[in-house]
Amino acid sequence: MTQAAERTVRERLLGAQNRTLWFWVFVGPFALGLGLFTYVPLLWSLWLSFFDARNTVVPTDFVGLDNYTAMLGDEAFTGSLGTFALFTAFIVPATYALSLALALMVNRLRFAQAFFRSVFFLPAACSYVVAALIWKMSIFNGVRFGLANTVLGWFGADQTAWLSTTSPPWYWLVIVTVRLWLQAGFYMILFLAGLQRISPTLYEAAAVDGARPGWQVFRNITFPLLRATSVAVVLLLVINAFQAFDEFYNLLSDSRGYPPYARPPLVYLYYTALGQGQNLGLGSAGAIILALIIAVVTVFQARFFGLGSKED
Numbered sequence: 402m403t404q405a406a407e408r409t410v411r412e413r414l415l416g417a418q419n420r421t422l423w424f425w426v427f428v429g430p431f432a433l434g435l436g437l438f439t440y441v442p443l444l445w446s447l448w449l450s451f452f453d454a455r456n457t458v459v460p461t462d463f464v465g466l467d468n469y470t471a472m473l474g475d476e477a478f479t480g481s482l483g484t485f486a487l488f489t490a491f492i493v494p495a496t497y498a499l500s501l502a503l504a505l506m507v508n509r510l511r512f513a514q515a516f517f518r519s520v521f522f523l524p525a526a527c528s529y530v531v532a533a534l535i536w537k538m539s540i541f542n543g544v545r546f547g548l549a550n551t552v553l554g555w556f557g558a559d560q561t562a563w564l565s566t567t568s569p570p571w572y573w574l575v576i577v578t579v580r581l582w583l584q585a586g587f588y589m590i591l592f593l594a595g596l597q598r599i600s601p602t603l604y605e606a607a608a609v610d611g612a613r614p615g616w617q618v619f620r621n622i623t624f625p626l627l628r629a630t631s632v633a634v635v636l637l638l639v640i641n642a643f644q645a646f647d648e649f650y651n652l653l654s655d656s657r658g659y660p661p662y663a664r665p666p667l668v669y670l671y672y673t674a675l676g677q678g679q680n681l682g683l684g685s686a687g688a689i690i691l692a693l694i695i696a697v698v699t700v701f702q703a704r705f706f707g708l709g710s711k712e713d
Contacts, residue, residue: 477664505623521585536575570662635702667691
């Protein structure tokens with residue numbers, strides 16, 4: 402190979418001023434990790450879902466779609482999807498309303514705005530496992546212990562076993578409040594970004610036209626202009642609700658196992674794939690079904706709300 406040809410090959414590989422080489426130096430490790438720890442397990446899970454994979458990740462007994470039909474016919478799995486729907490009905494509107502209210506209040510502050518923004522966002526950096534244990538052991542602990550029962554005792558109310566009482570289902574209060582505390586600050590930041598994109602001249606024009614500050618301005622100006630942010634927040638909330646695991650598992654499980662109530666899809670799949678039976682084929686099929694449901698729901702929401710349209 403001539404020197405000119407070698408120079409041409411080197412330039413194509415390295416690029417001008419070796420930029421291509423430095424690109425792969427910085428991006429290559431992340432791309433490799435993403436492929437090894439994300440895409441390879443996803444493809445392996447898809448492959449396992451077509452086999453009878455009991456206590457092994459290298460099965461040989463091909464069963465086709467039997468695992469999928471078994472999961473769709475399993476009342477426990479479909480019941481876990483119902484648990485997800487109920488959890489979504491609680492957590493999505495509650496988080497949306499609280500995060501929007503926090504954003505509106507912080508946005509109106511004349512001083513210490515950065516301080517309060519950081520304070521409300523701080524729980525988002527907390528581990529779900531740690532938060533669940535705090536809720537379980539310090540706030541809603543037992544019948545005679547915990548902050549919640551202590552406060553109830555001050556008013557002469559009966560003590561409550563929050564996590565084991567199913568009628569009424571007080572465990573939903575514990576699950577929803579811990580998730581609400583953990584994620585409201587993050588979505589508050591998203592709403593703050595949306596609020597800061599609204600031009601102040603719109604509010605000035607509304608004041609000139611006689612619009613009363615407060616609900617009237619919010620309903621006619623602020624809320625419509627937050628439409629794109631609101632759609633994105635709802636999409637993220639629904640997807641995160643599908644992925645709920647840590648708070649359910651750490652709040653409700655004990656030495657006796659996990660109770661039969663409030664079992665979301667990921668908890669059910671965890672016990673299916675890694676429990677006593679270790680049926681990785683069924684667990685993988687359930688995971689693929691759940692991923693498809695998330696994708697369909699996300700696309701439907703995006704189309705329904707017109708996410709990405711020119712108006713946004």
